[in-house]
Amino acid sequence: MPESRIPSRRGLLLGSAAVSAGALLTACTSNEPKNQAAPSAAGNAPVADDKPGKPVTIGFAGPQADHGWLNAINQNARDRAKKYADVTLEITEGSNDTAAQIGQIQTLINKKVDVLVILPADGKALTQVGLQAMAAGIPVVNLDRVFASPQAYRCWIGGDNYGMGLNAGRYIGEQLKGKPDAKVVELAGLDNLELTKQRSQGFDDALKNYPNITKVARQAAEFTVESGQAKMAQLLQAQPRFDALWNHDDDQGVGALRAIAQAGRKDFLMVGGAGARSAMDAIKADDGVLKATVLYPPTMAASAIDLARALGQGKGIGGMAELEIPSSVTLYSAVVTKDNVGDYLPTGFN
Structure with missing residues (x-):
C-alpha cells in the first residue's frame, strides 16, 4: 500500500477525482519558468487543456501490481494517457525489488523521455535515481511514496x-x-x-x-x-x-x-x-x-499524468493565480456512505 508524508503534504487538498487537464499550471524542472514569454497577468499564462499540443512522452514506473489498489494505479495512468492524443506513455513492468525498479527508471532516463512519473517501491531507496533524472533535465512527478529529498522531484502528489x-x-x-x-x-x-x-x-x-x-x-x-x-x-x-x-x-x-x-x-x-x-x-x-x-484514491495516478503532461508542454492550469504547478498536492480522504x-x-x- 502507499506511503506518503503527512502534515507538510496536506497544504493543498483535492477531491478524489483526477486533476482536470485544465487545472495545471506552468512549470519546469526548477522553480524558474523558462522558454516562455512573461504574461501581463497570471490569468494570461498558457493553460493545458484537452486540445492536442506539443507531443509529450511520459515514462511511468511503479511497483508490482500485487494489490488491488496498485493495479488500479497502473490502470488509472494508462486510461488517462489514452485521453490525450499528444501523450505517449512508456510504462514499466513494475517491481517490488528496488534494484530492478531503479534499472527500469534508468532505462527510461536513457530513452530521454520528457517527464517521469514514479511511484517508488521504497521512496528512500529510490531517491538517488530521482535525483539522477532531475539532473538529466527530466522533471519527476513523485507519486505517493515520497522520495527522501525534495530535490529528487519537481512535484509530489499522493494521499493523506x-x-x-x-x-x-x-x-x-x-x-x-x-x-x-x-x-x-x-x-x-x-x-x-x-x-x-x-x-x-x-x-x-x-x-x-x-x-x-x-x-x-x-x-x-x-x-x-x-x-x-x-x-x-x-x-x-x-x-x-x-x-x-x-x-x-x-x-x-x-x-x-x-x-x-x-x-x-x-x-x-x-x-x-x-x-x-x-x-x-x-x-x-x-x-x-x-x-x-x-x-x-488511485485516481492520483491519473492526476499525475495530467501534471506530467503540463510539465512536458510548459503549460499550466486555470483556477489558480500562480504560474507554476504546486510542489505538492495532497488528495482528500472522503468518507463514502x-x-x-x-x-x-x-x-x-x-
Missing part, C-alpha cells in the same frame, strides 16, 4: 494517510456519540510502514473528541485477504462486544468480512479504507456491517 484515519475516526465518533461506554477496535495494516502509523494516529486523534468512546483493541494485518481474515478472527474471539471497527484497507477487509460472517456477528458497524468496488457495492446494498469506506456512494462508484477499484 493521517487524514484517512482522522476521517474514519470522526465518522465512527458521530455514529456512536450518543452511546455510553462505546467500544471500538482497529484492524491496521503493516506496522513497519509509516503510513500505518499515520492512519492509526489520525484515528486516535479523532477519537479524543469523543470521551464516551474507548479503543479496546488493535490488530495489525498485512493488506491481504488472508491476513485480514485471520487477524479479524482473533479480534472477534478476544472482543465479545464492541460497537465499531475501522479496517485500514479494503483488500484485507474482504477477509475481515469473511471472518465476521463465519462468526455470525452483526452487532457493530465497520468502516473500510481505500475505496474498493467490493466495499462500495456492500455499502450500497446496506445489508451488512460495512457502512462506510474512507478513500485513498450509502448517501453518496453513487458519486464514487466509478472510482472503485477491483
Whole structure:
C-alpha cells in the first residue's frame, strides 16, 4: 500500500477525482519558468487543456501490481494517457525489488523521455535515481511514496494517510456519540510502514473528541485477504462486544468480512479504507456491517499524468493565480456512505 508524508503534504487538498487537464499550471524542472514569454497577468499564462499540443512522452514506473489498489494505479495512468492524443506513455513492468525498479527508471532516463512519473517501491531507496533524472533535465512527478529529498522531484502528489484515519475516526465518533461506554477496535495494516502509523494516529486523534468512546483493541494485518481474515478472527474471539471497527484497507477487509460472517456477528458497524468496488457495492446494498469506506484514491495516478503532461508542454492550469504547478498536492480522504456512494462508484477499484 502507499506511503506518503503527512502534515507538510496536506497544504493543498483535492477531491478524489483526477486533476482536470485544465487545472495545471506552468512549470519546469526548477522553480524558474523558462522558454516562455512573461504574461501581463497570471490569468494570461498558457493553460493545458484537452486540445492536442506539443507531443509529450511520459515514462511511468511503479511497483508490482500485487494489490488491488496498485493495479488500479497502473490502470488509472494508462486510461488517462489514452485521453490525450499528444501523450505517449512508456510504462514499466513494475517491481517490488528496488534494484530492478531503479534499472527500469534508468532505462527510461536513457530513452530521454520528457517527464517521469514514479511511484517508488521504497521512496528512500529510490531517491538517488530521482535525483539522477532531475539532473538529466527530466522533471519527476513523485507519486505517493515520497522520495527522501525534495530535490529528487519537481512535484509530489499522493494521499493523506493521517487524514484517512482522522476521517474514519470522526465518522465512527458521530455514529456512536450518543452511546455510553462505546467500544471500538482497529484492524491496521503493516506496522513497519509509516503510513500505518499515520492512519492509526489520525484515528486516535479523532477519537479524543469523543470521551464516551474507548479503543479496546488493535490488530495489525498485512493488506491481504488472508491476513485480514485471520487477524479479524482473533479480534472477534478476544472482543465479545464492541460497537465499531475501522479496517485500514479494503483488500484485507474482504477477509475481515469473511471472518465476521463465519462468526455470525452483526452487532457493530465497520468502516473500510481505500475505496474498493467490493466495499462500495456492500455499502450500497446496506445489508451488512460495512457502512462506510474512507478513500485513498488511485485516481492520483491519473492526476499525475495530467501534471506530467503540463510539465512536458510548459503549460499550466486555470483556477489558480500562480504560474507554476504546486510542489505538492495532497488528495482528500472522503468518507463514502450509502448517501453518496453513487458519486464514487466509478472510482472503485477491483
